[in-house]
Amino acid sequence: MGRFTAFRFTVDASPSQVVVLGRHAGASRFAFNQCLALVKEALDAKRRGGSVVVPWSGFDLINAFNSWKTSARAGRRFVVDSAGSVEIVASGLSWRAQVCQQVCEEATVDLGRALTAWADSRRGNRPGRRVGFPTFKRKTRTRPSFRIRCTIKAGRASIRVGDPTAGPRSVCLPRIGVLRVREETRRLRRMIRTGRACVRYATVSARAGRWTITVTVEAADLHPARRHPPRPDGGGGWVGVDRGLAALVVAADTTGRQVLRVDDAPRPLRTALPRLRRLSRQVSRKQRGSRNRAEAVARLGRAHLRVANVRRYFLHEVANRLVKTHDRLVLEDLHTAGMLRNRRLAAAISDAGWADLARIIGYQQRWRGGQTIPAPRWYPSTRMCSACATIGPALSLSVRVFRCGECGHTADRDVNAAVNLAVWAEQHAQTRDPKYEARSPTPPEGTALAGAHAPVKPALVTEEPCRHEYP
Numbered sequence: 001m002g003r004f005t006a007f008r009f010t011v012d013a014s015p016s017q018v019v020v021l022g023r024h025a026g027a028s029r030f031a032f033n034q035c036l037a038l039v040k041e042a043l044d045a046k047r048r049g050g051s052v053v054v055p056w057s058g059f060d061l062i063n064a065f066n067s068w069k070t071s072a073r074a075g076r077r078f079v080v081d082s083a084g085s086v087e088i089v090a091s092g093l094s095w096r097a098q099v100c101q102q103v104c105e106e107a108t109v110d111l112g113r114a115l116t117a118w119a120d121s122r123r124g125n126r127p128g129r130r131v132g133f134p135t136f137k138r139k140t141r142t143r144p145s146f147r148i149r150c151t152i153k154a155g156r157a158s159i160r161v162g163d164p165t166a167g168p169r170s171v172c173l174p175r176i177g178v179l180r181v182r183e184e185t186r187r188l189r190r191m192i193r194t195g196r197a198c199v200r201y202a203t204v205s206a207r208a209g210r211w212t213i214t215v216t217v218e219a220a221d222l223h224p225a226r227r228h229p230p231r232p233d234g235g236g237g238w239v240g241v242d243r244g245l246a247a248l249v250v251a252a253d254t255t256g257r258q259v260l261r262v263d264d265a266p267r268p269l270r271t272a273l274p275r276l277r278r279l280s281r282q283v284s285r286k287q288r289g290s291r292n293r294a295e296a297v298a299r300l301g302r303a304h305l306r307v308a309n310v311r312r313y314f315l316h317e318v319a320n321r322l323v324k325t326h327d328r329l330v331l332e333d334l335h336t337a338g339m340l341r342n343r344r345l346a347a348a349i350s351d352a353g354w355a356d357l358a359r360i361i362g363y364q365q366r367w368r369g370g371q372t373i374p375a376p377r378w379y380p381s382t383r384m385c386s387a388c389a390t391i392g393p394a395l396s397l398s399v400r401v402f403r404c405g406e407c408g409h410t411a412d413r414d415v416n417a418a419v420n421l422a423v424w425a426e427q428h429a430q431t432r433d434p435k436y437e438a439r440s441p442t443p444p445e446g447t448a449l450a451g452a453h454a455p456v457k458p459a460l461v462t463e464e465p466c467r468h469e470y471p
Helices: 015-047 058-069 101-125 186-193 268-285 291-325 345-353 353-369 413-428
Strands: 002-012 074-082 086-090 147-151 170-173 177-180 197-207 210-219 239-243 250-253 260-264 327-332 371-377 402-403 409-414
Touching: 015 058, 015 101, 015 147, 015 197, 058 101, 086 409, 101 147, 170 197, 170 210, 186 197, 186 210, 250 291, 250 413, 260 291, 260 413, 268 291, 268 345, 291 353, 291 371, 327 353, 345 353, 353 371, 371 402, 371 413, 402 413, 409 413
Parallel strands: 239 327, 327 371
Antiparallel strands: 002 210, 074 086, 147 197, 170 177, 197 210, 239 250, 250 260, 402 409
16 A cells, blocks of 8 residues: 545435535534634633643644533533522533534644644745634635545444445445445445555535545555556656647657647636636626525536536546656646736636646656656746757747757757756756755846756655545
């Protein structure tokens, strides 16, 4: 067992099950907010000079919430006996027996992770943008979601996929029961039956009025036939991947041979933009709080969800084509967040999904035993000639053919950039320090470099948990 993957299914829930799922999502949100309130109360008491222990980790928060939910602060009742005396009895949360307690525990664990991330970011131990202190979750703006762990009692798992008593297209959860799903579960059931996968937890969430369940499993490594054979020590075999707008992906090796070009990207946002505008106008014309406005908002949400699904599906197809055929890939370290500030290109860049493509290629390559590295952010792959390594002036986006002013070399703009990336990887992949996590010190393209393909230490791509539905 060496990798984590997830299988996402659409829940075909009945009206009564929708109520139950909404109750569990509300319990998760309530537990998160209540634990955050307990943390803030403890912090305020500590600032006033009191000797109060602040619950910070996930286990401390679970214990604090379990103590609170049975106390009089969570709920109490007045008991009057036959003599007329009144007694206050602590009853705790009246609805705590109606939901699975793991839902509240997982919510407190999430809060513990958020508090740890805030503390690490404040001390400078966390890379990336600074993380703020956790805030309360609002019912109107928070996507309904909850998570349940898989436990085994008496040899029976609490989360079962395709239970014989419920049918193959079903997922059984504790306290909730059998949930019918629309997709086929044969692949996941086969992996579990043969011992190649073990269910860890299930996440149920709602978006655009549609409930989905994501089963996260710890799976064995891919079959050796689907993994890349080990390469001998050396710097060869690299393929540069250039991401763009005119062509989503252009891949080439050091010899200048183009191995992949994707020009037919679906661009789902541009295609659905007229419909999205029409649905947005319908929402703005409806009265706030009315049922018609709620239905219009649901239609708009389903349209946005379809755009995201089409983009995700296509990015997985492109990533599979690259990863299955090449074991060494190099991508540019694009500053996507900064590029989105350009109001003329923000919509097109968002529609391309460059960051998601890099993330998918990264973890799929690790599954198959390959290697993916990022080139420095300011490496002039577009301005550099792949034949003589001469750095020329900046090119506008309308120029699609690269012409070198020194040697006269002419090539497609994207192919030239991909070749430069592959050449950089062959020269510097072996000198890469795995402990180096800072940004590359290479100057921007407007400044002169010390030489062509100057050796620099690239920024590492941080590993993220996988969130896609294919093993």
